[in-house]
Amino acid sequence: MPIQVNELSKQFKMFKREAGLSGAFRSFFKRKYETFHALKEISVQIEDGEILGILGENGAGKTTLIKLLVGLLHPTSGEVNINGFTPWNRKSNFLKQISVVMGQKNQLWWDIPASESFLLNQKIYEIPQSQYKNTLDELVDLLSVRDKLNVQVRRLSLGERMKMEIIASLLHNPKIVLLDEPTIGLDVISQLKIREFVKYYNEKYKTTFLLTSHYMHDIQALCKRVFVIHKGASLYDGDFEELVNRVNPKRKLLFEFNDKPDYNKIEKLSEKYNFHINNTILQSELPDKELTKLVSELFKLGVPASITMEDLPVEDTMRSFFTDPEKFLK
Amino acid sequence: MEDMVHRYFSLWISFFNNSLTRDLEFKANFIGGLLVDIIYYGIQFFFFSIIYSYVDAIGVFTREDVMIFLVITFLADTFYMFFFSGNLFNLNRWMVRGDLDYFLLKPMNSQFMVSFRYVKSYALVSVVILLIMLTTLVSAYSAPIGFINVIAFVFSFLMGTILWYGVDFIISSSCFWFKNFSVSGWLSHEILKFSTRPDSIYTGLLRKMLLSMIPMILIASIPTRTLLYGPDVRYLLWQFFIAIFFFLLTRIIWKKGLIRYESASS
Numbered sequence: 155m156p157i158q159v160n161e162l163s164k165q166f167k168m169f170k171r172e173a174g175l176s177g178a179f180r181s182f183f184k185r186k187y188e189t190f191h192a193l194k195e196i197s198v199q200i201e202d203g204e205i206l207g208i209l210g211e212n213g214a215g216k217t218t219l220i221k222l223l224v225g226l227l228h229p230t231s232g233e234v235n236i237n238g239f240t241p242w243n244r245k246s247n248f249l250k251q252i253s254v255v256m257g258q259k260n261q262l263w264w265d266i267p268a269s270e271s272f273l274l275n276q277k278i279y280e281i282p283q284s285q286y287k288n289t290l291d292e293l294v295d296l297l298s299v300r301d302k303l304n305v306q307v308r309r310l311s312l313g314e315r316m317k318m319e320i321i322a323s324l325l326h327n328p329k330i331v332l333l334d335e336p337t338i339g340l341d342v343i344s345q346l347k348i349r350e351f352v353k354y355y356n357e358k359y360k361t362t363f364l365l366t367s368h369y370m371h372d373i374q375a376l377c378k379r380v381f382v383i384h385k386g387a388s389l390y391d392g393d394f395e396e397l398v399n400r401v402n403p404k405r406k407l408l409f410e411f412n413d414k415p416d417y418n419k420i421e422k423l424s425e426k427y428n429f430h431i432n433n434t435i436l437q438s439e440l441p442d443k444e445l446t447k448l449v450s451e452l453f454k455l456g457v458p459a460s461i462t463m464e465d466l467p468v469e470d471t472m473r474s475f476f477t478d479p480e481k482f483l484k
Numbered sequence: 485m486e487d488m489v490h491r492y493f494s495l496w497i498s499f500f501n502n503s504l505t506r507d508l509e510f511k512a513n514f515i516g517g518l519l520v521d522i523i524y525y526g527i528q529f530f531f532f533s534i535i536y537s538y539v540d541a542i543g544v545f546t547r548e549d550v551m552i553f554l555v556i557t558f559l560a561d562t563f564y565m566f567f568f569s570g571n572l573f574n575l576n577r578w579m580v581r582g583d584l585d586y587f588l589l590k591p592m593n594s595q596f597m598v599s600f601r602y603v604k605s606y607a608l609v610s611v612v613i614l615l616i617m618l619t620t621l622v623s624a625y626s627a628p629i630g631f632i633n634v635i636a637f638v639f640s641f642l643m644g645t646i647l648w649y650g651v652d653f654i655i656s657s658s659c660f661w662f663k664n665f666s667v668s669g670w671l672s673h674e675i676l677k678f679s680t681r682p683d684s685i686y687t688g689l690l691r692k693m694l695l696s697m698i699p700m701i702l703i704a705s706i707p708t709r710t711l712l713y714g715p716d717v718r719y720l721l722w723q724f725f726i727a728i729f730f731f732l733l734t735r736i737i738w739k740k741g742l743i744r745y746e747s748a749s750s
Contacts, residue, residue, distance in 0.1 A: 166746060178488075221747050224589060225584055225589075226747050227746065228588070229745050244588070247591075249589060249590065254585075254589055256585070259585065263502055263506060265509050266505045266506050266508075270502050271502070273500050276501060277494060277498045278495065278590050278592055279591060280491075306509070321621075374630065470634055
């Protein structure tokens with residue numbers, strides 16, 4: 155069990171000020187503080203080689219959890235054990251086993267080529283030359299950025315920069331990688347490339363990944379299991395598909411008849427099922443079981459030219475989930 | 485221990501290489517930095533030339549002494565700038581923007597990282613020029629300056645640099661407590677000005693403070709006295725004691741600060 159989190163809580167003391175200039179003056183002389191509970195008794199266990207998605211709306215506590223797991227923050231209470239280490243003790247041997255990629259921050263030197271930052275990381279992580287060369291060769295080829303190695307970071311596109319950030323974070327072959335919004339702001343192709351890369355890397359090296367992303371396609375493509383945080387508290391820990399089904403169990407059906415069906419029979423069916431029909435094309439969004447029943451009824455009405463059944467867009471499903479997560483998980 | 489010294493020295497060399505590569509990218513910045521130094525030195529020389537056109541000496545410092553004192557002051561300033569100022573001056577910004585996160589995630593001493601990561605490489609040119617000036621002035625000095633004086637001066641100068649690092653580091657680290665203390669760099673800069681005047685002008689309580697709590701006299705005046713008038717063991721021991729004290733204080737404050745660190749939201 156590489157990561158064990160027990161009842162982890164983090165509180166911040168926040169300065170509270172009244173609005174307006176008079177409020178600013180009053181608070182200059184007399185400050186009011188309030189305690190913000192960023193995380194409330196979070197417990198989670200993560201297995202070796204797992205890719206865990208951490209979900210939650212903005213300000214839910216995802217990044218705070220990641221920062222506690224890598225030892226950037228000290229908790230108010232609770233414990234974290236990562237391969238026998240307590241992260242906030244920041245032991246070198248622990249820091250050599252982990253890595254973090256933050257989509258909105260850079261570890262690379264801005265004005266010089268990424269290759270120079272890689273060499274610096276080689277020194278910092280004490281990576282033997284042959285291992286460094288092999289790892290770098292593999293990563294630049296996988297992410298197709300060999301021709302960009304000697305270009306100043308500031309001249310790279312956002313996608314290329316993110317790929318370089320990922321390379322910098324994997325040069326030392328960490329056992330645990332925390333990806334905080336790694337695809338934020340990237341175009342669809344770059345998002346896909348990074349997803350494919352993470353999947354490949356995880357399968358090949360059995361590296362544990364913790365991923366936060368607002369792009370549900372990232373989560374869907376990479377994470378079997380998700381951990382949902384809502385207002386700092388743990389809300390769901392389990393299968394992602396199961397969560398999606400729980401939020402929206404419906405699937406979409408497109409049934410195209412060869413010839414126009416009998417409209418009397420169709421009208422009868424519409425009393426039992428919810429669908430739209432336009433000439434020969436019938437569309438419906440229903441839970442799986444009902445949809446199967448509807449399809450068998452439709453077969454009785456005529457031969458289909460084509461049938462398509464698909465899941466509803468996961469982004470839409472999860473958007474509605476985050477409007478009121480507690481409602482769906484009661 | 486030897487391995488650790490070798491590792492950190494080699495890391496510093498890498499920081500220097502990256503900083504130099506970066507600084508050479510921007511020719512105007514590189515040359516501009518040198519120009520700023522030259523203008524600053526020129527103004528200081530001019531200021532003291534005016535004073536010495538009215539008086540023969542300030543305390544024990546004659547005009548000749550003050551010229552050497554000024555070069556030592558500039559050398560201390562430039563030496564400090566070369567190693568530390570590109571880092572500590574930015575600590576508050578790194579903290580507020582969350583850039584500090586990546587520094588803290590590296591498997592190395594985080595205080596070393598935030599103190600040495602950016603080297604102001606152009607300052608090396610100034611250091612060389614100032615060393616040449618100092619050697620010339622010392623060779624032409626009216627009294628002989630012995631080898632012991634030079635050795636003791638090097639020691640005293642290094643202690644002064646450690647002291648200045650300690651004071652600047654403590655002021656900069658206060659951002660852990662104040663959340664945003666962007667004036668820290670300027671506050672340090674103003675405090676440093678106490679060290680750019682010969683110590684003879686400070687008397688009474690102010691002198692006591694500048695020898696202990698805000699030990700600015702120990703940065704350039706004591707090294708100058710050591711070089712020109714010979715080592716005073718009491719001053720050197722005091723300098724050593726205060727330097728060690730301030731350095732240990734930086735370790736404690738850094739560790740306490742890290743516990744309070746809240747990072748920045750993503």
